[in-house]
Amino acid sequence: KNEVEQSPQNLTAQEGEFITINCSYSVGISALHWLQQHPGGGIVSLFMLSSGKKKHGRLIATINIQEKHSSLHITASHPRDSAVYICARNYGGSQGNLIFGKGTKLSVKP
Amino acid sequence: EPEVTQTPSHQVTQMGQEVILRCVPISNHLYFYWYRQILGQKVEFLVSFYNNEISEKSEIFDDQFSVERPDGSNFTLKIRSTKLEDSAMYFCASSTSGTSGSDEQFFGPGTRLTVL
Numbered sequence: 001k002n003e004v005e006q007s008p009q010n011l012t013a014q015e016g017e018f019i020t021i022n023c024s025y026s027v028g029i030s031a032l033h034w035l036q037q038h039p040g041g042g043i044v045s046l047f048m049l050s051s052g053k054k055k056h057g058r059l060i061a062t063i064n065i066q067e068k069h070s071s072l073h074i075t076a077s078h079p080r081d082s083a084v085y086i087c088a089r090n091y092g093g094s095q096g097n098l099i100f101g102k103g104t105k106l107s108v109k110p
Numbered sequence: 111e112p113e114v115t116q117t118p119s120h121q122v123t124q125m126g127q128e129v130i131l132r133c134v135p136i137s138n139h140l141y142f143y144w145y146r147q148i149l150g151q152k153v154e155f156l157v158s159f160y161n162n163e164i165s166e167k168s169e170i171f172d173d174q175f176s177v178e179r180p181d182g183s184n185f186t187l188k189i190r191s192t193k194l195e196d197s198a199m200y201f202c203a204s205s206t207s208g209t210s211g212s213d214e215q216f217f218g219p220g221t222r223l224t225v226l
Contacts, residue, residue: 031213033214033215035217040219041147041199041219041220041222042217042219042220043153043201043217043220044217045214045215045216045217048213048214086152086153088153097143097155097158097165097166097168098143098145098153098155098215099155100145100152100153100154100155101152102151102152103152
């Protein structure tokens with residue numbers, strides 16, 4: 001059972017479009033992570049949030065703890081945003097180990 | 111900017127052989143992690159390490175696996191007798207704190223392990 005669910009699995013957009021990727025999880029958490037995985041495989045942490053909203057450049061992440069739901073938004077999307085976006089929650093207990101979603105593969109066409 | 115490094119970038123080995131994957135975490139970080147990603151699948155947690163001992167490990171991390179911090183900088187993952195199903199990308203990560211997952215983790219570029 002995958003406790004972190006992402007949608008959509010695949011997303012194709014035209015350059016400039018507003019993108020939303022959704023993540024839901026089944027248990028209470030202290031923090032949710034959004035990560036980006038490039039075609040070469042490397043993983044970069046984008047956001048870690050436990051409440052409200054965070055913004056970094058064209059990326060915005062929101063979380064609703066009560067509804068166990070988070071969203072990642074990309075404004076004015078660009079082909080260089082093409083990557084797999086992964087949502088992950090902490091494993092539980094007091095540790096930082098992460099449980100990952102399957103990822104959303106985003107392709108932004110020029 | 112400090113980063114996590116991993117060597118080698120690609121390791122090819124024969125089934126049954128031992129492999130050691132190496133990681134150099136960011137120098138002031140205290141928590142270290144190994145994750146793996148089988149091709150086409152999601153990233154999975156293997157083990158976390160703090161204060162020179164394993165903090166937690168997943169079901170995947172069986173007796174074939176071990177981790178070590180042999181000196182002040184390296185963090186290694188050893189697979190004693192590799193199986194075909196160990197073929198995957200292995201990621202090392204580190205963070206300043208491991209408390210409740212509420213600390214950003216920094217990932218290395220990964221080591222692609224191919225078991226023939």
